[in-house]
Amino acid sequence: MSQLALILTINGERHEILTEPHRTLLDVLRTDLGLTGTKENCLEAECGVCTVLLDGEAVNACILLAAQCPGRDVLTIEGLACDGELHPLQRAFIDHGAVQCGYCIPGMILSAHAYLEAHPSPTDAGVRAALAGNLCRCTGYQKIAEAVLAVARDRAARE
Amino acid sequence: MSFEYHEPTSLAEAVDLGTRFGDDGRFLAGGTDLIIQMHRGKLRPGHVMSLHRVPGLDVIDANGAVRVGALVTHRALERFVGFQGRLRALVEGAEVVGGHQVRNVGTIGGNIVNASPAADVVPALLTLDASVTCLGPDGERTLPLEGFLVGPGRTARRPDELLTGVRFAGLAPHSATAFLKAGRRRAMEISVVCVAARLTLDAGGERCLEARLALGAVGPRTLRAHEAEGFLEHRTLTTETLREAGRLAAACCQPISDVRASARYRQLLVATLVPRVLARCVARVRELVS
DSSP states (O other): OOOEEEEEEETTEEEEEEEOTTOBHHHIIIIISOOTTSOOSOSSSSSOTTEEEETTEEEEGGGSBGGGOTTSEEEOGGGTSBTTBOOHHHHHHHHTTOOSSOTTHHHHHHHHHHHHHHOSSOOHHHHHHHTTTSOOTTOOHHHHHHHHHHHHHHHHHHO | OOOEEEOOSSHHHHHHHHHHHGGGEEEESSOTTHHHHHHTTSOOOSEEEEOTTSTTTTOEEOSSSEEEETTOBHHHHHHOGGGSSTTHHHHHHHTTSSOHHHHTTOBHHHHHHHTOTTOSSHHHHHHTTOEEEEEETTEEEEEEHHHHEEETTEESOOTTOEEEEEEEOOOOTTEEEEEEEEOSSSSSOOOSEEEEEEEEEOTTSSBEEEEEEEEESSSSSOEEOHHHHHHHTTSBOOHHHHHHHHHHHHHHOOOOOOSSOOHHHHHHHHHHHHHHHHHHHHHHHHHHHO
C-alpha cells in the first residue's frame, strides 16, 4: 500500500503526516492528531458532526480525503478559542443553554462561524438554513439559532 | 477501501491516466458521492484521480453562450451573479442540494456523471438544451445532456473519458427559467419530485413561443416532458393551459414507489408542480421585462 506524505495546515499549525490515500481528513484529525473535537457519526455527510472549515467554508471531514487538503487552511473546533478565551459563539452557546448532549455542537459552531463571517446581518431563517446540514437529536435548534443571532447582534452593537 | 491516488496537473495528463486505468480508475471531483459509494463498498476503484490540480475546470464563463466547468461547486452556482435573474432555475436547483457542507464541495460535473434521477440541477440544465463535453484519448466529444443520461448512475461517458463541462446558449429575449422541488422536509432531502421549466413568451408576455419542461425523480433518468412542451408552444398561457400541461407531464412520467413516496403520489405532485413552475416562469419573464 502506498503512503502519501502530506503537509496540512490545521488551526494555523503545520503538520507533516504520512498516510494512506483512502484516509479521510476526519481519520487524520481524530486518530493521527488527536483532535477529537471533530466528531464522527454517520460518515455519509448527512449529520454534520464532522463539520470543519476548509479555507473558511464548512465541509464534511468524513467524506473528504486528507489528500485533498494540502495547501488549504483547516479550522477545527480546537482552533476557535484564542489565548484561553472562548470564541463569542462558544460563549453564546453556553449562555443560551444551546448545548444539551453536546455531540453536534462543534459542527454547529463551525457552520455558524462560516455563516456569520459571510452574513454579518443574519436573519433567523438564514441561520436555520445555514445549519440545515447539522442535525441535533436533542432538538435544541431554537436555542442554537438564538445563540447565533445573539452573537451577530453583539458584534453589530460593538461596531 | 484501498487505491492508488493520482493528482494530474493538466487535462492531457488526466486523460492519459483515465485511458491507462479504464474501468479500474475513477476521477475524483468533489467526492460527495464517490467517497460515500466507496465507503459502502459499492465502488472499488484501484486508482483515484483527483482533478483539483487541473487548471480551468472550476470556471463559469457567461459571455454569450454559457460554459460551466465540471469542477464548479453547487455553492459557486448559487452565488454566480449571472444566474440570479432569468437563469435562476440553476440557483434554485443548486441551493437545495444537501447541506451547505456538501454544496461547498460537490460539483456540477459530479452531479451529472453520478446520473441520479433525482439530481436537482440537471432538470434546469435540460430545459436549457445543455450539452456536455467529454475529453478522451480520441479528442473532445459534445453530446446533448438529454442523450448523455442513460439510467440511474449510467451515462454515455466512456470509462476513459473525462467530463470537462456543460454548456448552453444564452436565453432568448422574453425568456426565463424556474425550478421547484418537493421533499418530505425543506432541507437535506433527496427530491420526491423536482421540476424545472424554461419559457419564451411573445413580446406581449401572453403567448408561449418555446417551452421546455424537465422532471426529476419520476423515471430512471431526468426526463423532458416533450408532449407537454408541444402543447404549450404557440398557445396563450392561461391557468387552464398550465394545468393541462401538468396533466400531460404527469401522464408521460414513469415513477416508482419507494421509501420516499408512492408512484401515484409522485404523479400527483408532477400535475401540481408543473403548473406552479410554469406560472413562476411567466411571472419571472414579465417581472424582468418590465
